[in-house]
Amino acid sequence: MEFKDYYDILGVKPGATDAEIKSAYRKLARKYHPDVSKEGGAEDKFKSVNEAYEALKEPSRRRAYDQLRAGGYRGGDEFRGPPPNWQGGADFSGGDGEFGDFFESLFGARAGGGRHAGPRRGRDVQAQLVIDMAVAYSGGSQRISLGDGHGERTLEVKIPAGITSGRQIRLAGQGNAGAHGGPAGDLILEVVLREHEHFRLDGNTVLSTLPVSPWEAALGATVTVPTLAGNVELRIPPGSDGGRKMRLRGRGWPGKVTGDQIVTLEVRVPKAESDAQRELFEQLAREYADYDPRA
Template sequence: MQFKDYYDVLGVEPSAGEAEIKTAYRRLARKYHPDVSKEADAEERFKAINEAYEALRDPAKRKAYDQLRTHGYRPGDEVRPPPGGFGQGAPQGDFDFDEIFAGGGNGGGFSDFFEELFGRRRGGARGPQPRGPAPGQVRRVRLAVPLEAVYRGDKVRIGVNGRTLEVRVPKGIRPGQAIRLAGQGAQGGDLLLEIEYAAHPQFEVDGRNIIHLLPVAPWEAALGATVSVPTLGGPVELKIPADSEAGRKLRLRGRGLPGTPAGDQIVELEVLAPQAGNQAQRDAYARLRDSFGNEWRRA
């Protein structure tokens, strides 16, 4: 099992704050998303970026990972779990994960390193286990599901006690709500899957609304344009009004998570200046400079 430097994957320093980590994740995930990227290794890079963000966005996971980094591991180094698993010696109450990640989508496909470090309860698979539920008792675990599964009501695959189960995610299920699997827990008890949403490279959740940050060119914001926007139900065409400014929010009604009523998708405009890749484009920027001068700063 090889060590992974999650900070290096996201291109941030270990001292980076939560906002910086989120910004780096969104930028890289947008660049390497398999649906849009032309890079040969886009899918693998995309998976690595998602895994790194999943490890660093949660304060308790990040604390446990940082503790492991203090041993001086470098990317590719072979990591051997200490006796009793990685959980031994971690701060009590901080590193006690009992959660499952749905296979497929944005919530699964994590490496052995991630699963070994985070995917088992304190004590690890090889070490002494905490006392489990008595026969017939309910075992409660957290299930991180992709937003697409919540939107469509898809089935997801999960691994529990060495078995693979297929679970249908109810449309619009909310974080904190649970799915009960009768007889699938330890010693014949029920398994209660408490839902949380997996991190998504393009969307954030606000209640039932979906938030999407849309990069637009200066001329699209100034002159107006019709652009393709991703939604959980597939891409749609969005009309950007002329004279739009960075931060303007546009609403796609009913494009959020299902419910009564259904949520909306809020598209926030992010005005970006494309890099000039040739002389013609540099000349175009020069003409803009000459046309606007410095007066626009005082507008």
């Protein structure tokens, strides 16, 4: 069996704070999540990151692991199992095969009988839930499939309106089964918003880009603008430059304070594909011979 350096897996130093470990875990979990990442071996890396975080997030497990690591072990070294006086598994209800042999040898070793044979609550399970921005905006429900040692199960997850990346949804009793009649743990889902082709989120402000024609920008126009709540009409003032930002009040992200939507104008110039079209551009150039957009 191979010794695993959980600090190296998370890319943190052994003296990292709990906050630094949690931040590194969230970053890597998002990067390698099978629903998001297109990298080869992403699923295995995702499982490895989850295992490392499970080992280090709880203080007593981390202390026990640090003592073992202080004996000179490094990632890749041959490991024949914990010493006889090992105390690392006393607070873990695992042993369900979700993690690798190395983890189970350390933290699943005492999941059974002895002085811990009374009812024990099952371990909480953490996973990521990738949600479309439109669903997160309006709320709704989403089905997820989870695999464990007893097969695959499907759950219906209620999505509260206005939820954002990094927030958690807790499903009571949907974690690992308890031991000796103890209650099941919870399923904790960390939300990740899937990128949208038209909208970006900055706090409670929704950002979007609106293509307009040169004559709409020059003469002014009323155009249709998509928002997450449906289309609205926007009046573009005459003489608007590309890059101009226009605010749609109350069309941003819902919450205690609903944000606005900021629309950035993008002037699109059509191609001159016929003689008549080229003539129009040439006429425009003559009419504006004194205009220098770089002045």
